[in-house]
Amino acid sequence: MKALSALSAEVRQYLLVTGNYWAFTLTDGALRMLVVLHFHSLGYTPLQIAALFLFYEVFGVITNLVGGYLGARLGLNRTMNIGLGMQVVALLMLTVPAASLTVPWVMVAQALSGIAKDLNKMSAKSSIKLLVPDSQQGTLYKWVAILTGSKNALKGVGFFLGGGLLALLGFSQAVLAMAAVLALIWIGSLMLLKKDLGKAKAKPKFRDMLSKSRAINILSAARLFLFGARDVWFVVALPVYLSSEFGWDFWLVGGFLAAWVIGYGIVQSFAPHITGKKRGHVPDGRAAFIWAIALAGLPALIALGLSAGWSAQVVLLGGLMLFGVLFAVNSSLHSYLIVSYAKEDGVSLDVGFYYMSNALGRLVGTLLSGWVFQAYGLEACLWVSSIFVLAAALISIALPRHSEMAQQIH
Numbered sequence: 001m002k003a004l005s006a007l008s009a010e011v012r013q014y015l016l017v018t019g020n021y022w023a024f025t026l027t028d029g030a031l032r033m034l035v036v037l038h039f040h041s042l043g044y045t046p047l048q049i050a051a052l053f054l055f056y057e058v059f060g061v062i063t064n065l066v067g068g069y070l071g072a073r074l075g076l077n078r079t080m081n082i083g084l085g086m087q088v089v090a091l092l093m094l095t096v097p098a099a100s101l102t103v104p105w106v107m108v109a110q111a112l113s114g115i116a117k118d119l120n121k122m123s124a125k126s127s128i129k130l131l132v133p134d135s136q137q138g139t140l141y142k143w144v145a146i147l148t149g150s151k152n153a154l155k156g157v158g159f160f161l162g163g164g165l166l167a168l169l170g171f172s173q174a175v176l177a178m179a180a181v182l183a184l185i186w187i188g189s190l191m192l193l194k195k196d197l198g199k200a201k202a203k204p205k206f207r208d209m210l211s212k213s214r215a216i217n218i219l220s221a222a223r224l225f226l227f228g229a230r231d232v233w234f235v236v237a238l239p240v241y242l243s244s245e246f247g248w249d250f251w252l253v254g255g256f257l258a259a260w261v262i263g264y265g266i267v268q269s270f271a272p273h274i275t276g277k278k279r280g281h282v283p284d285g286r287a288a289f290i291w292a293i294a295l296a297g298l299p300a301l302i303a304l305g306l307s308a309g310w311s312a313q314v315v316l317l318g319g320l321m322l323f324g325v326l327f328a329v330n331s332s333l334h335s336y337l338i339v340s341y342a343k344e345d346g347v348s349l350d351v352g353f354y355y356m357s358n359a360l361g362r363l364v365g366t367l368l369s370g371w372v373f374q375a376y377g378l379e380a381c382l383w384v385s386s387i388f389v390l391a392a393a394l395i396s397i398a399l400p401r402h403s404e405m406a407q408q409i410h
Contacts, residue, residue, distance in 0.1 A: 029158020163254015285399025
């Protein structure tokens with residue numbers, strides 16, 4: 001407590017925002033795994049399961065665009081608390097009796113959860129820009145990497161939590177337990193978060209939601225394809241494949257995907273060291289291109305290995321590990337670049353626009369994950385993934401290099 005009180009008020013507020021984000025991430029990851037595994041066990045097809053997440057992703061796109069505007073006008077504390085409250089409501093909606101748990105009802109609950117999640121993400125990612133001066137880009141990169149990596153590690157814990165709670169408590173009781181814990185955190189957040197965190201000095205206009213920065217527009221387009229490439233095989237196709245083809249139970253599927261995401265988050269946290277920060281290198285657009293090219297061929301190689309009849313477990317699980325390492329570095333680079341490019345005043349506007357593209361990529365990837373897997377199988381999902389990463393790499397060629405960074409940031 002003494003060490004905490006010695007911190008500046010801004011840092012204490014940021015730690016509160018980060019703690020809220022971590023708690024929310026646990027429930028978000030657990031809910032994703034609960035829904036996929038529960039409805040697969042009820043006999044839903046992969047495309048039907050993907051449809052359950054349709055509103056989650058659609059409203060995530062809208063929320064990131066509008067949420068950045070609201071964060072700049074109202075303050076990040078309000079967007080954070082609105083998100084926490086909406087997630088509690090979304091969880092409670094899923095505690096209804098099984099007969100009432102229809103597809104439209106679940107889709108509406110997922111819509112609320114999607115809005116809540118992106119309000120929280122935008123608030124947490126925007127806050128970090130307020131703590132680090134533009135002149136300290138290495139520090140900014142390190143802090144963004146730690147935040148992003150720790151969040152994804154906790155999301156992995158959430159996957160395991162979801163699979164475990166489903167096995168131990170059943171669907172409704174698991175969701176109710178998460179709602180109760182998150183409600184307590186929400187009450188604490190209402191009491192402790194300052195009201196002016198992240199509020200823009202000049203009131204932004206509604207048209208300011210669309211980014212006027214060329215660098216941010218290019219990075220947002222690359223982000224769309226990068227995250228579409230992950231989710232086209234990770235969201236629906238992979239957990240259903242592990243369950244149906246490998247015969248894994250809820251615990252094993254949830255535990256494996258949890259371990260993958262935890263490892264992915266750890267790699268993200270160390271991305272600055274992997275990309276040369278110790279040698280004084282801060283990444284730019286060229287680094288984003290190189291790391292995307294390194295990732296682009298991997299899903300295709302996994303697909304070729306499966307087609308050749310090699311051991312599916314060795315090829316898929318080994319390939320997935322390597323994919324996680326390379327994807328983590330790509331994602332961490334992007335997360336640093338958006339915060340670096342964003343304007344300090346009204347930072348949530350730029351960050352919100354960027355994560356709108358992130359959400360759109362997840363939406364496309366989620367829908368394709370269900371449809372392509374159901375129609376053509378996992379190998380087709382992997383080929384689509386490679387094409388998407390290649391598109392992200394080609395777009396990244398247009399990102400500014402170090403010589404152009406200062407002009408783009410300001």
